[in-house]
Amino acid sequence: MGPGAVAWLLALLALAEAGRNFRLLRQRVLQQREVRAMKEALAGRWLPRPAPWRAPIEGTLRQPLDHFDRQEGRSFPQRFWVNEEHWHRPAGPVFLFVGGESALSPFAVLSGHHMELAQKYGALALALEHRFYGASINPDGLQDDSLRFLSSQQALADLAAFHLYITERYSLRENSTWVCFGGSYPGSLAAWLRLKFPHLVFAAVASSAPVRAQLDFTGYNQVVAASLSDPVVGGSALCHEAVAGAFAAVDQRLAAGRLDELEKDFRSCGPLAEAGDREELAGNLADIFMGAVQYNDEGFAGGTVAKLCRIMTDAGLGSPYQRLLAVNNGFLESMALPCLENSRQHALTELRSTNLSLSGVGERQWYFQTCTEFGYYQTCEDPTCPFSRLLTLADQLDFCSQLFGVAPQRVEGAVNFTNEYYGADHPRASRLLFVNGNIDPWHALSVLRNQSRSELAILINGTSHCANMNPSRPSDPLPLVRARQRIDDHVGQWLRWARTEPSAA
Structure with missing residues (x-):
């Protein structure tokens, strides 16, 4: 392995250590996944080899800002990676890793279950970063006027143009077999x-693909509630009851105006004095449990359902409210945060920032896509939700109005169009495999049952968001091991079909 790859890995490790803001929990998860995946991918590269290791090729493709209006004329740089190491050229298949709402890195073509399959089947491995995320953006890309070019439709057109570019650059055959992989929003793509x-x-x-857009995503916290009660991941009915009781106590204090007490108890960075600050506090506390369910030990130390439930059911800590204080203190300490940032104005200022960041999650961009395509707003107005009743749809939609001037009815119309355009959770495609974990809250918007003989689904018991995409490990639970084998079986079958029926649609 060359010194450049070592330097890149060290830089990535530094990035992972730098995450401090509560609102960057999701970014920290992605960074930690990259660090772990890159460590595993590069572990064998330190040993002497008869031939030098060929690092992935990083490149940039100029893409039109608007694929659907050639009069527009402007373009942007889109970053990609290519790994030829396992490719059985020229007839080997092409495996395309689809980027999403965060920056990509070389790990996308170095590690993960899709790369285990690439090695097995001799595939050329590609990864394309999503437009307007990471380095794939112009300097003015986060301005309101530029964000109008950010959509899933444009992203799919980018992928089609990338297909043509790679086909010409590598002189691929017209009938080369392309298989694409993605997780979460990229799974939908x-x-x-x-x-x-x-x-x-x-x-x-x-994988974990929420193909059904939904304005009021009440199902998210329904799954969270079920997971907090699920003994498979360390939950229990007693845990769910304690969490609900703790948040009811928080709501009672908020309603009674006992804000000084809440500020002190939950180590607020400032007073809960402005409009929206109470909702920020309620959301921040709920995020600890949502993150534990969605990522299950990837976001922060102690961030598993089992560990949080041990705290929430420990009567020795006092009332459920006092146990929630212990959970919050543990979260702040594990994230190295001095206090909990509950200022709504602070949140809006961050989301209004048009300063580019070449790494991590693009929060401003993704919020724009939720306002103009997907919704996905995780609320707590359903009676099964164990969190604060301040987590309302109206509060979520207020961000769209304040940030981008998108009125609530326009958000609803955009969500409805997205489902009409793609078919929601009945897309009626072929040779398409949906993979979900039943602990992952996002599985509620995916395809969970076979739709036909070639539009199939796998639901994995006890696993969280995109777990099947991680590299295989000896500690993997049996349901996950079996699911990966089924994915392998389907990919192998598709490739056999492609060889015997090269013109199949």
């Missing part, structure tokens, strides 16, 4: 790419 461009992509694996 992988499914939609197969749906909208079946002549380009032979098959797709869509």
Whole structure:
């Protein structure tokens, strides 16, 4: 392994250590996944080899800002990676890793279950960063006027243009077999790419893909509540009851105006004095439990359902409210945060910032996409929700109005169009495999049952968001091991079909 790869890994490790803001929990999870994946991918590279290791190739493709209006004329740089190490050229398949709402890095073509499959099947491995995330953006890309070019439809057109570019650059055969992989929003893109461009992509694996857009995503916290009660991951009915009781106590104090007490108890960075600050506090506390369910030990130390439930059911700590204080203190300490930032104005200032960041999650961009395409707002107005009743749809939609001038009715219309355009959770595609974990709250918006003989689904008991995409490990639970084997079986079958029926649609 060359010194450049070592330097890159060390830089990535530094990035992982730098995460301090509560609102960057999701970014920290992604960074930690990259660190772990890169360590595993590079572990064998330190040993002497008969031939030098070929690092992934990083490149940039100029893409039109608007694929649907060639009069526009402007373009932006889109970053990609290519790994030829396992490729059985020229007839080997092409595996495309689809980027999403965060920056990509070389690990996308070095590690993960898709790369284990690439090695097994001799595939050329590609990864394309999503427009307007990471380095794939112009300097003015976060301005309101530029964000109008950010959409899933434009992203799919980017992937089609990338297909043409790679085909020409590597002199691929016209009938080369492309299989795409993606997880979370990129999982939806992988499914939609197969749906909208079946002549380009032979098959797709869509992991944790919320293909059904939804304005009021009440199902998210319904799954969280069920997971807090699920003994498979260390939950229990007693834990769920304690969490609900703790948040009811928080709501009672908020309603009674006992703000000084809450500021002190939950180590607020400032007073809960401005409009929206109470909702920020309620959301921050709920995020600890949501993050534990969605990522299950990836976001912060102690961030598993089992560990949080041990605290929430420990009567020795006092009332459920006092146990919630212990959970919050543990979270702040594990994230090295001095206090909990509950200022709504602080949150809006961050989301209004147009300063580019070449790493991590693009929060401003993703919020724009939720306002103009997907919704996905995780509320707590359903009676099964164990968190604060201040987590309302109206509060979430207020961000769209304040940040981008998008009125609530326009958000609803955009969500409805997205479902009409892609088919929601009945896309009616072929050679498409949906993979979900039943602990992951996002599985509620995915495809959970076979739709046909070639539009299939796998639901993995006890696993969280995109767990199947991680590299295989000896400690993996049996349901996850079996699910990966089924994914392997389907990919192998698709490749056999492609060889015997090269013209199949």
